[in-house]
Each structure stands twice: as structure tokens, then as C-alpha cells.
Amino acid sequence: MMSAKVYPAQSFNYKSDAIAADKSISHRCALFAVLAEGESKIENFLRAEDTLNTLKIIGQLGAEIRDNGSVITIRSNGIHETSEILDCGNSGTGMRLFCGLLSSAEGHFILTGDEYLKRRPMKRVTQPLRAIGAKLDGRENGDLAPLSIRGASLKAFNYESKVASAQVKSAMILAALRSDGVCTFREPELSRDHTERMLVGMGAHIERNALETKIWPLEKLLTPLSIRVPADPSSAFFFAVAAAITPNSSMIIEGVTLNPTRIEAFKVLERMGADIRYDLISEKYEPIGNITVKYAPLKAVVVSENIAWLIDELPALSIAMACAEGKSSIRNAQELRVKESDRIKTVVDNLNLCGIITEEYPDGYCVMGGKLHSAIVNSHGDHRIAMSFCIAGLRCGMDVEDIECINTSFPNFFELLTQCTKVKL
Numbered sequence: 383m384m385s386a387k388v389y390p391a392q393s394f395n396y397k398s399d400a401i402a403a404d405k406s407i408s409h410r411c412a413l414f415a416v417l418a419e420g421e422s423k424i425e426n427f428l429r430a431e432d433t434l435n436t437l438k439i440i441g442q443l444g445a446e447i448r449d450n451g452s453v454i455t456i457r458s459n460g461i462h463e464t465s466e467i468l469d470c471g472n473s474g475t476g477m478r479l480f481c482g483l484l485s486s487a488e489g490h491f492i493l494t495g496d497e498y499l500k501r502r503p504m505k506r507v508t509q510p511l512r513a514i515g516a517k518l519d520g521r522e523n524g525d526l527a528p529l530s531i532r533g534a535s536l537k538a539f540n541y542e543s544k545v546a547s548a549q550v551k552s553a554m555i556l557a558a559l560r561s562d563g564v565c566t567f568r569e570p571e572l573s574r575d576h577t578e579r580m581l582v583g584m585g586a587h588i589e590r591n592a593l594e595t596k597i598w599p600l601e602k603l604l605t606p607l608s609i610r611v612p613a614d615p616s617s618a619f620f621f622a623v624a625a626a627i628t629p630n631s632s633m634i635i636e637g638v639t640l641n642p643t644r645i646e647a648f649k650v651l652e653r654m655g656a657d658i659r660y661d662l663i664s665e666k667y668e669p670i671g672n673i674t675v676k677y678a679p680l681k682a683v684v685v686s687e688n689i690a691w692l693i694d695e696l697p698a699l700s701i702a703m704a705c706a707e708g709k710s711s712i713r714n715a716q717e718l719r720v721k722e723s724d725r726i727k728t729v730v731d732n733l734n735l736c737g738i739i740t741e742e743y744p745d746g747y748c749v750m751g752g753k754l755h756s757a758i759v760n761s762h763g764d765h766r767i768a769m770s771f772c773i774a775g776l777r778c779g780m781d782v783e784d785i786e787c788i789n790t791s792f793p794n795f796f797e798l799l800t801q802c803t804k805v806k807l
């Protein structure tokens with residue numbers, strides 16, 4: 383098990399175009415290329431464990447993949463049965479989206495993952511997919527991986543999801559594209575919408591109206607993707623918090639998606655007092671631009687809305703809350719319990735170890751801003767917990783144990799952290 387020792391940082395002013403590429407969009411590039419006729423060209427694909435696993439799986443299913451080091455080219459050959467077990471590693475997105483894609487493919491497929499993924503709930507996709515004819519199974523009546531899928535013909539649906547989850551929505555959209563009629567998917571709150579944007583860009587007939595998405599079955603294969611994957615706002619956010627809690631510091635994050643369903647955490651940091659600017663530069667599939675974050679003394683905030691738009695940033699936001707004046711709270715975030723770790727528990731326990739007073743709720747927690755103390759904390763195998771507490775270390779010094787998981791989403795995290803803050807590790 384590897385650990386990192388992070389030392390307190392001096393002020394810094396840094397500009398980076400090297401933040402990890404967007405994980406959600408990279409997964410989708412690989413998966414959606416399978417539905418296209420011709421060659422998809424993907425620049426800046428995220429070369430991290432989660433997304434490389436997805437890429438490997440589409441290769442195992444028959445796609446031809448070429449990689450010249452900067453552009454990945456994918457040519458689909460349809461989906462073929464394989465003798466290999468398809469290993470999604472740590473990725474819930476990979477596993478849930480493959481459930482949607484493979485439910486209608488000809489053949490039998492086995493999806494598995496690492497010890498953490500095998501504990502995460504899959505019923506949220508297996509149940510609605512089974513209801514339209516998919517033949518999916520797994521432990522605990524289809525809730526836990528390994529999952530087995532035998533492709534079947536799928537019926538058109540009208541489904542109302544109880545969770546605001548882009549993974550559920552995307553799995554159902556993928557199923558809808560190969561079902562026997564027009565389908566409707568409704569969600570309680572808008573979740574990230576990369577799937578809809580990208581598939582519409584590839585020629586799929588999808589209509590969106592507030593929380594309702596209508597999907598028409600594909601009449602022909604899609605137009606291949608031609609995309610440069612933007613930087614991941616969830617990865618960028620660690621550096622946004624670093625600048626926001628380090629006096630006289632600033633950070634410019636270049637080429638990041640400015641999709642409103644992804645930058646809500648920056649808006650909350652702004653409400654806390656940080657000085658943040660958004661500059662739109664281009665738009666293809668997604669709005670893309672730069673985000674500038676400057677230090678300012680932070681004040682407490684209550685976060686209880688648009689939770690799906692900042693769910694992945696809540697651990698890092700909690701570090702900003704610990705450095706703010708007053709009592710902050712996060713509510714309606716019960717989804718945190720079923721992420722790569724139970725993030726309500728892992729955030730609260732680790733903040734307590736750093737001397738911060740917290741209170742745990744079933745659907746969130748509160749954080750009393752105070753003085754962070756150096757501590758030995760553990761990531762519990764969760765990349766976002768590991769990176770959040772490294773950022774806390776910029777204030778007070780920190781030993782973070784079990785940091786290998788950072789490779790699932792942000793392999794150059796420490797390189798950037800040392801370059802930007804000049805902090806020793």
C-alpha cells in the first residue's frame with residue numbers, strides 16, 4: 383500500500399492544460415464508438431485505469447483500436463461474444479453503461495470489477511433493464527457483480543427513475559437505441575447530460591424536455607465521433623480548492639468542460655467567497671473553456687440542491703468547508719453512500735482525524751470550519767478521498783495512505799500538485 387506525505391504549501395499562481403481528461407466523456411467515447419459506422423477519432427482520451435478498462439473491453443468485444451500516442455482511433459465491427467471476462471476494474475460508470483449496451487447484443491457476456499465495485503449496487507440498472515426483457519443476473523438477484531448478460535430483444539419503455547443518476551439514464555438510453563419503439567426516461571433531477579449531447583452529435587434521435595428524455599431506436603449506425611476530450615472539472619476541482627484555501631494563490635484551468643451539470647461545485651465555492659471566472663472558448667458536443675480560481679477568505683455554505691451536479695466534488699468541497707468560517711452542511715446527498723467508498727463516512731472520519739468537528743446525517747453531514755491539523759488518513763481505496771486529503775495537506779501537512787486508487791482517474795495528480803504548489807512530497 384503506497385502513502386503520500388504532503389507538506390504545507392506557500393502561495394502559488396499556476397496555469398495548467400494538463401488536468402486529467404474528462405472521465406465520463408472518455409468512457410462514453412469508447413462505448414459510443416461501437417455504435418458508429420466508420421472510424422471515431424478521440425484526442426486527449428483519459429489514460430487512467432477506469433477508462434483504459436472500458437477501452438480494453440470494447441476491444442475484447444471486437445472493436446479495432448489504434449493509438450498513435452495522441453489520437454485513439456476506434457473502428458466498430460459490431461459487438462461479438464468473447465470467451466474473456468470483461469473487467470471494469472473500479473468503474474461503476476463502465477459497468478452500468480455496459481449493462482445497457484450489452485443487454486441487446488447477440489451473445490453471452492460476463493462483467494466483473496475490483497473488490498470495491500463488486501460491493502456497489504447494480505440493481506438500479508439491472509432491474510429496469512430486466513423489466514424491458516434484458517436477461518441479466520448477478521449475486522443478490524442481480525444487484526452485485528459479477529454480472530452475466532445474455533443479449534435479448536428489448537421492449538420500448540416509459541421509465542421513471544427514482545435516482546438522479548447519469549449512469550442509470552445512460553444505460554437506459556443505450557438500451558432504448560436498440561429497443562422496439564420510442565422510449566421515455568424521466569429522472570427526479572437533471573443528472574449530467576454527456577450521453578444525450580454526444581449521441582445527438584452522432585445523429586441519434588433524442589429529444590429532451592426538462593427532466594424527460596425521449597429516445598428513438600436507431601434506424602442506422604451513428605456518425606463516428608471526432609472529439610478532443612476536455613479536462614475533467616471533477617479533477618480540476620482539487621486544484622480549485624487548493625487555490626481557494628491557500629492565501630494569495632490562483633489557478634487557471636484550461637480546456638475544461640463548462641457543462642452546467644458539471645461545474646456546480648465551482649459555483650458553490652464562489653458562494654463561499656472564492657473569486658472565480660469562466661471563459662467560454664469553444665463548443666462541440668460540450669461548452670469548453672477556462673476556469674480561473676483566486677483565493678479569498680471562505681465562509682460557510684449550505685448545499686442541498688443540484689446535488690447530482692456536484693456529487694463527485696463533495697469530498698474536495700468538504701476540505702474548503704473545513705477551512706471556511708462557520709458551519710457548512712451538505713444534505714440530500716445519500717448517493718454519497720454508494721460511491722467508490724461510503725463518502726459520508728470516509729469524509730467525516732478523516733476530517734475528525736484532522737481535528738475538524740462534524741456531524742453525520744443519513745444524507746450528508748455538517749462541517750464546522752476550524753483549524754485543520756496534520757494527521758494520518760486512509761483513502762479506503764477511493765481516489766477522490768485520497769486527492770481531497772492531499773489538498774487538505776497543503777494547509778497543514780498530511781499523511782495519506784492507500785493512494786494507488788488515484789490512478790483510476792488522475793494518474794498525473796502528484797506531478798501537477800508538486801509543479802503547481804512547489805510542495806514537497
Ligand code: S3P
Pocket residue numbers: 405406407475546547548549550552573574690693694717
Ligand atoms: C457518472 C455519473 C455519476 C458520477 C460518476 C460518473 C457518469 O454517478 O458520480 O462519477 O459518468 O455517468 P451516478 O450516475 O451514479 O450519479
